[in-house]
Amino acid sequence: MAAVLRPYLYTGGVHKHGLLIELLEDLGGYIIQKVVTGTEVNLIMLIPEKDVPVVKKQSDELLGMMVEAPLTGVEIAVISPTLASHHLPHSACDVAEYLRHPGANTNMIGLARGMGRRVSLSTDYERKLINEHDIAVFTFGSFSDCIVNKKPKLFEGIEIPIVVTGGPDLKTEDVPGADLYVGDIGRTSHRLRKIEEVSALDKLNEEVGKIADNIRKQQAKDPLAVLPARAMKEIENQVPEIQTVLSPAPLTLQLNGLRVKLPYDEFHERLEKLEFDEGVTLSELANILKSKMKNYILIKIKSKSEVGFAI
Amino acid sequence: MMNPLEIFAVESAIASEQEFYRKIIEDNLASLKLAPAIGRIKVMLRPEDSLFQMAILLRDVGTRVTTADIADVEAKPVAGEIIISIKKEQYIPELLGKLWERYGKANISQPDRWTVAISTDKAEEEAAFLKDMMVADPRHRLHENLVDFAIRVTPEGFRVRYHLYKGNRFIFVASEEVLKREWVEEAEAMLEELMKGGRT
Secondary structure, X not given: OOOOEEEEEEEEEOOOHHHHHHHHHHHOOEEEEEEEEOOEEEEEEEEEHHHHHHHHHHHHHOOOEEEEOOOOOOEEEEEEOOXXXXXXXXXXXXXXXXXXXXXXXXXXXXXXXXXXXXXXXXXXXXXXXXXXXXXXXXXXXOOHHHHHHHHXXXXXXXXXXXXXXXXXXXXHHHOOOOOEEEOOOOOOOOOOOOHHHHHHHHHHHHHHHHHHHHHHHHHHHOOEOOOHHHHHHHHHHHOHHHHHXXXXXXXXXXXXXXXXXXXXXXXXXXXXXXXXXXXXXXXXXXXXXXXXOOOOEEEEEOEHHHHOOOO | OOOOOOEEEEEOOOHHHHHHHHHHHHHHHHHOOOHHHEEEEEEXXXXXXXXXXXXXXXXXXXXXXXXXXXXXXXEEOOOOEEEEEEOOHHHHHHHHHHXXXXXXXXXXXXXXXXXXXXXXXXXXXXXXHHHHOEEEOHHHHHHHHHHHHHHHHOOOOOOEEEEEEEOOEEEEEEEOOOOOHHHHHHHHHHHHHHHHOOOO
């Protein structure tokens, strides 16, 4: 059985950060994402649990900072009723940006006709796109009557955990269909930076982290046939074209798979034939699908019980 | 003469929601720079009826601005040009727009920040015309901003709208449903109340 991996975020100077990457490779950890901004580098990584102190020591030597990033490897859809200025950039973008701090990859989705009370609705395409993610965060407004009585119809057909943000102070059980409700993040026309707003965002991160942990726990009962991070590394090694993709996070990890930002028609066969050291191919371990997002490839990894073995 | 925002009332059945909307209105007033133009404002929120009502009394926002108000115009018939020396910079974009339209960009130069030179063979006549030319109408700009403001603060789904802008009075009613006559009448009553100046 593979070692337990812990997600961490490293922030430090570009100088000599290669040492950290080499160390991680030696230990059998994974680099999920590397972002270089000027002279700074952000590394999101998975470290084998028992080796965390070793990596910490190296990070201290480089005068970098290492913090736990519980939402690493989680892809979250942040859904706003529409893309109108009523909802964007505040507060929907603030929510998406804040969820990235603990390591999540967020996609903003603006529904075409999600606004209003009686008239709000979502299309089949939108629901399928949302269901490709691990967690859905709906950013709603300031009226409790809308959130409790009218908006929950947007949840129909959503099969992933649903998180709702809004202005009023409601309980999760008041919002039918929601797995979590976080208040104090309603419709605003200013950046969220007051004490109560930032604490609400902190609470959101914390509670979404718990939901992700819960999914991981459920998954541990019937583990995936291969770790998404390992599949990611093999793709990096065997499909060099991924290095030329300019989209942010060309390989986006999910809790039960990954999104590959390469055109489906051209690359899906190569991904299906992707071979692991154990001699099995990716198509035996996972379903390789055409994503609803652009022309990307979506890989959903099967569970051990379905495949019969895990590597 | 009213003070800016001497009455600023937001009413709703639930106190906390009232505060959210007050903040949204404040933010949008600030970003559209409308606060100095508004004397009294009252907003009524009825989400359960999908209804948003707003009444505004505007302050006196000044009259039309002519070239003579913002600059000195000097004709130089011998040189075949008109020199405009700017005194108030804020209206330069509007002024230039009008000048370009009349004389063409090629005939206008800006030797420095405060000077606009126009070459023309009818310097005297044109200078006389320019002095009285209307450069900007703050009321027109205010109307645009006011409508923009109303749409921004209204809940997005409320797309059936009624608005009235007469003199210094502005009424806005928005809903998701077909507007009822009494909703508009209620907004008119809100305006009456504001005109009396009684605390709402």
